[in-house]
Amino acid sequence: MIYADNAATTKMSEAAINTMISVMNDNYGNPSSLYSFGQKAKEILEEARNEVATLIGTANPREIIFTSGGSEADNQAIMSAAALGRKNGKMHIISSAFEHHAVLHTLERLKKEGFEITLLDVHEDGLVRPEEVKEAIRDDTALVTVMFANNEIGTVQPIREIGAICREKNVLFHTDAVQAIGHLPINVSEDNIDMLSASAHKFHGPKGVGFLYARKGIKLTNIIEGGAQEKGRRAGTENVPGIAAMATALKEACASLNENAEILKKHRDRLISALNEIPHSALNGDADNRLPGNVNFCFEGIEGESLLLLLDDKGIQASSGSACTSGSLDPSHVLLAIGRVHDVAHGSLRLSIGEDVSDEEIEYIISSVKEVVEYLRGFSPVWRDLMAGKTPFIL
Numbered sequence: 517m518i519y520a521d522n523a524a525t526t527k528m529s530e531a532a533i534n535t536m537i538s539v540m541n542d543n544y545g546n547p548s549s550l551y552s553f554g555q556k557a558k559e560i561l562e563e564a565r566n567e568v569a570t571l572i573g574t575a576n577p578r579e580i581i582f583t584s585g586g587s588e589a590d591n592q593a594i595m596s597a598a599a600l601g602r603k604n605g606k607m608h609i610i611s612s613a614f615e616h617h618a619v620l621h622t623l624e625r626l627k628k629e630g631f632e633i634t635l636l637d638v639h640e641d642g643l644v645r646p647e648e649v650k651e652a653i654r655d656d657t658a659l660v661t662v663m664f665a666n667n668e669i670g671t672v673q674p675i676r677e678i679g680a681i682c683r684e685k686n687v688l689f690h691t692d693a694v695q696a697i698g699h700l701p702i703n704v705s706e707d708n709i710d711m712l713s714a715s716a717h718k719f720h721g722p723k724g725v726g727f728l729y730a731r732k733g734i735k736l737t738n739i740i741e742g743g744a745q746e747k748g749r750r751a752g753t754e755n756v757p758g759i760a761a762m763a764t765a766l767k768e769a770c771a772s773l774n775e776n777a778e779i780l781k782k783h784r785d786r787l788i789s790a791l792n793e794i795p796h797s798a799l800n801g802d803a804d805n806r807l808p809g810n811v812n813f814c815f816e817g818i819e820g821e822s823l824l825l826l827l828d829d830k831g832i833q834a835s836s837g838s839a840c841t842s843g844s845l846d847p848s849h850v851l852l853a854i855g856r857v858h859d860v861a862h863g864s865l866r867l868s869i870g871e872d873v874s875d876e877e878i879e880y881i882i883s884s885v886k887e888v889v890e891y892l893r894g895f896s897p898v899w900r901d902l903m904a905g906k907t908p909f910i911l
Contacts, residue, residue: 518877520834522718522809523667523695523868528761529720531768536722536761547754548745557756564763568727571770572712573703581728581736581746582759586694587618588739589713589728592750593690594622594661596730596737597711598631600688601658610634610652610660612644613853616667616692620849636662642671642801642854650681659688664696664712668850668866669801670810672700679708688734694718694726698769699777699807704729716758721765725758776871780808783869783878787811790882794889796902796911800851800864811867814856816911817899818863818892826888832881836864859898860910 547558569575682689690711698719715726742751796816820836847861893899
């Protein structure tokens with residue numbers, strides 16, 4: 517099997533697994549308990565908090581709130597900024613058209629509550645323009661939220677520049693960094709980030725655990741009410757084994773970040789070059805400003821679902837977009853946002869490779885994709901009409 521869907525989830529690292537098992541076996545106390553066994557669990561919790569804070573730059577450990585993952589962190593960041601905005605008479609929020617649904621659906625909820633939402637264009641290259649952020653900011657803007665790297669097409673946004681504009685305009689800036697952290701260098705201070713969301717299972721940690729960075733001075737609105745855990749900012753007994761494993765995985769990922777990026781870029785660029793040879797195909801998003809391991813293509817005249825199933829038969833695990841929307845028959849909102857028409861967007865393929873992929877596996881992916889695309893086009897009525905000139909090619 518060749519696993520090429522790391523944007524959906526990654527395999528846990530051995531070090532993270534060992535950390536998790538060790539804590540579950542030996543330090544399973546409740547970190548809120550006052551006796552020594554509970555306090556040992558609390559010590560492990562705070563060590564993980566310190567580690568995570570260090571790995572995202574110059575964050576203070578008190579600025580790290582552990583969550584169940586990126587979606588919860590996104591929700592808490594946006595709802596907190598909205599509550600602060602409402603209090604100060606600021607009812608305008610800026611985001612982009614191709615954010616993760618954890619962001620877009622939260623913004624839809626706020627729209628029903630009276631907020632005005634501006635979704636910026638991401639253009640054909642899948643990039644937000646900082647100058648357009650600046651133009652969109654108004655006196656009543658409460659928040660700008662733009663993802664660090666897109667989960668489908670992998671484009672990396674000019675976060676530092678956007679953050680600087682927000683800082684200049686005294687507007688809170690949140691970034692969903694779920695796809696970026698552990699794969700790209702991040703420094704919340706230098707990048708002018710006020711709030712950042714992360715999820716462990718995207719960088720070889722466990723599922724069901726993540727964190728929110730919220731700069732000191734930002735009052736958070738609770739999404740989960742209950743006890744006083746996380747200094748009253750997120751109720752519920754902390755998942756100490758998962759949190760400790762997340763810190764281990766993130767430390768490991770950051771230690772080999774540059775080395776892994778070079779390996780992945782080599783494989784990524786080989787895939788892009790080879791798949792570009794397929795007639796009437798197109799890379800989605802900018803070729804350079806993208807995650808090291810992300811390749812996303814559209815192939816005209818085929819259905820992405822059929823492509824995935826036949827690749828699966830060949831032992832290649834890939835996707836057509838976000839795992840969070842895999843049950844939907846609608847084309848990707850990300851691909852529509854960059855200007856792909858419905859018929860083309862339906863024929864998409866996302867390959868998100870890991871650093872352990874070999875040269876031989878990359879060549880096998882290339883030959884398999886070419887073979888399957890040709891096979892599917894061979895009996896596609898849409899492709900026959902295109903070839904006969906009955907309908908014009910788009911790509």
